[in-house]
Each structure stands twice: as structure tokens, then as C-alpha cells.
Amino acid sequence: MKEEVVKVYWQPGCSSCLKTKEFLMDNGVPFKSVNVLEDKTGFKDLERFGVKMVPIVAKGDAWANGAVFRDVAKVAGFDYKAHKMLEPKIMVDKIIKINEAAFRYLEQIPNEKLDTLLPGRPRSYRQLVYHIFNIQDVFLRRVEDNALYTYESLLSILPKEMKTKKDLADYGSKVRKNFLEWWHRDGVTTDFKQPGKVYYGEVILHEVLERTAWHSGQHTRQVLLMLKEKLNLVPNEPIEDVVFQGLPMPKNIWDNERSFSEGSYSGQALSSVEDFKNL
CATH class of the missing domain: 1.20.120.450 (dinb family like domain)
Incomplete structure (x- = not known):
């Protein structure tokens, strides 16, 4: 059986998109990068989830908004440890x-x-x-x-x-x-x-x-x-x-x-x- 690939849907200059990609790389997660402004199939791919926004991280039928790292980690399949927030x-x-x-x-x-x-x-x-x-x-x-x-x-x-x-x-x-x-x-x-x-x-x-x-x-x-x-x-x-x-x-x-x-x-x-x- 072919293993599902993690995909990141993003666009240049998007701060959340960049953080999402860096988060996955820091945790050793390979992913397919989809720039929705250049790859016209990008937003079409996301239609099955009922969204048209970035960043989105998807793996098979599971997806998460890239702004919430604990959700991203769950989709990508690894444990997430939250950082300590400032007051x-x-x-x-x-x-x-x-x-x-x-x-x-x-x-x-x-x-x-x-x-x-x-x-x-x-x-x-x-x-x-x-x-x-x-x-x-x-x-x-x-x-x-x-x-x-x-x-x-x-x-x-x-x-x-x-x-x-x-x-x-x-x-x-x-x-x-x-x-x-x-x-x-x-x-x-x-x-x-x-x-x-x-x-x-x-x-x-x-x-x-x-x-x-x-x-x-x-x-x-x-x-x-x-x-x-x-x-x-x-x-x-x-x-x-x-x-x-x-x-x-x-x-x-x-x-x-x-x-x-x-x-x-x-x-x-x-x-x-x-x-x-x-x-």
C-alpha cells in the first residue's frame, strides 16, 4: 500500500505558511509543497475539505489549518510539545x-x-x-x-x-x-x-x-x-x-x-x- 504524503498548501509572503513549513521541517516531516498561486490545482485539491485558505496541511482525508501546530502534528503523525507563552x-x-x-x-x-x-x-x-x-x-x-x-x-x-x-x-x-x-x-x-x-x-x-x-x-x-x-x-x-x-x-x-x-x-x-x- 502506498503511504499517504503530507501536503502543505501555501503562498509566498504568508507568515503562517512559512511557520507551518518550518515546523514540519524542524520535526523531520517530509512534505509536498503546493504554492496555490502557481499550482492551479491547489485550491481545487482543498475543495474536498470545504476550505479555500492557506496554510492547510493534509494527509489523505485528514487535514488541519497550519496555524494550530497541535492539529498539524496530529495530521502529520507525531507528538507536539507546546512552547511556553509570554504573559x-x-x-x-x-x-x-x-x-x-x-x-x-x-x-x-x-x-x-x-x-x-x-x-x-x-x-x-x-x-x-x-x-x-x-x-x-x-x-x-x-x-x-x-x-x-x-x-x-x-x-x-x-x-x-x-x-x-x-x-x-x-x-x-x-x-x-x-x-x-x-x-x-x-x-x-x-x-x-x-x-x-x-x-x-x-x-x-x-x-x-x-x-x-x-x-x-x-x-x-x-x-x-x-x-x-x-x-x-x-x-x-x-x-x-x-x-x-x-x-x-x-x-x-x-x-x-x-x-x-x-x-x-x-x-x-x-x-x-x-x-x-x-x-
Whole structure:
């Protein structure tokens, strides 16, 4: 009988995709890599599971969202040992520093470069920075308003009214202000062991907060890389490595298979959820 192969469905620049691939490699699990933006059978393969998102890890008829490592390990067939998470207050401090860094870097991006696409990914520089702020905002809406935490809400599609760099900067400032206000108002009394209520699996709120920190932090590292390698700019106050200490950051910044030095994506940036559904 032919042994089932572990498959990882991913796309370039996806922080969770990269972490998932690195997690499997660190645990000695061979897998077939499927870049859904280049392999058009990728999303079709996932239709049998009723999903159209990445990262997904599959083996035969079993599958898991790559964002939850204990589920990935179960599908891949090995034991998973969870790491020790930082205290929520420390994570919040890091999230604020990450937001501030992304805000500084946004100011350096020339207006005429904002809509340049990233390598191998239908996401612009503008959308990448928005994604950083939006990751934090989606968490806030979850804890403050019990809003749905969906895959679609994190697709980095800017609202139509957010047209200028100032609009985006104002959004980042507002998210930072709201995050601090939430923490000082409710942070101490928040039950971080409560269910996370997120699209990617059964996790507790503490895990969602940790993901908010490293996820937005990873994309801020990508913006830093973009400033240096694509725009030939000296970053304003490069974010210090200590900000990322204690967070489960990926080893690579862009990807382990694709180079950030390659050309921009040849298509167009996603401008709506329908664009993503039509990939």
C-alpha cells in the first residue's frame, strides 16, 4: 500500500505558511509543497475539505489549518510539545512597538511606490502595511465587540475610503491608541483562557494574542526588508531584535522556498474578497 504524503498548501509572503513549513521541517516531516498561486490545482485539491485558505496541511482525508501546530502534528503523525507563552502584558507591549515600527516605515515609502506588488504575491506595499495594523484591529474587534474573527477579515483589502498614505497612517495610530485603551481598561480582568473563537481552530485567547504579536511582527520584518532591498532606503529606527524575543517567529523573513529578490507579482493586487475567491 502506498503511504499517504503530507501536503502543505501555501503562498509566498504568508507568515503562517512559512511557520507551518518550518515546523514540519524542524520535526523531520517530509512534505509536498503546493504554492496555490502557481499550482492551479491547489485550491481545487482543498475543495474536498470545504476550505479555500492557506496554510492547510493534509494527509489523505485528514487535514488541519497550519496555524494550530497541535492539529498539524496530529495530521502529520507525531507528538507536539507546546512552547511556553509570554504573559499577556509583555505581548501587548511588543504589539505596540511593532505598530510603532510599521508606522515609521510607512512614512518612508514613497507615494509612487505604495502600489508596487510584492514578489510572487498579489499584495502591494500599501496592503502589507495595512495588514499589520489590521491584524491588531481584528483582534481588538474580537475582544471588544465579540466580532467574528474570519479569514476574509485578514485579506489585507483596504476599505475604499482609505485612499492616501495619511489615511493609512491615521488608521495605524487609531489601532495603536485603541489597543492601549483596551489593555488599560480591560486587560487585567480579561480571561485569556477563554475560547479564542477564531476561524483557524480551537485555541484560547492567549494564543490569539500571541499570534497577533508574532503575525504583525513578521510582516513588519518584511516591510523592513522591503525598504532595504526594494527601495534602497535606510530604515528609520530599525526595530530591535529584543522586541521579537519570546515570540514564535519564523526563521526566515519572506519564505524558505522563494526569494524576496525576485520580481514583483505579475498579476494585480487583490481588491476584494471576490478577487480572492476567483484565484
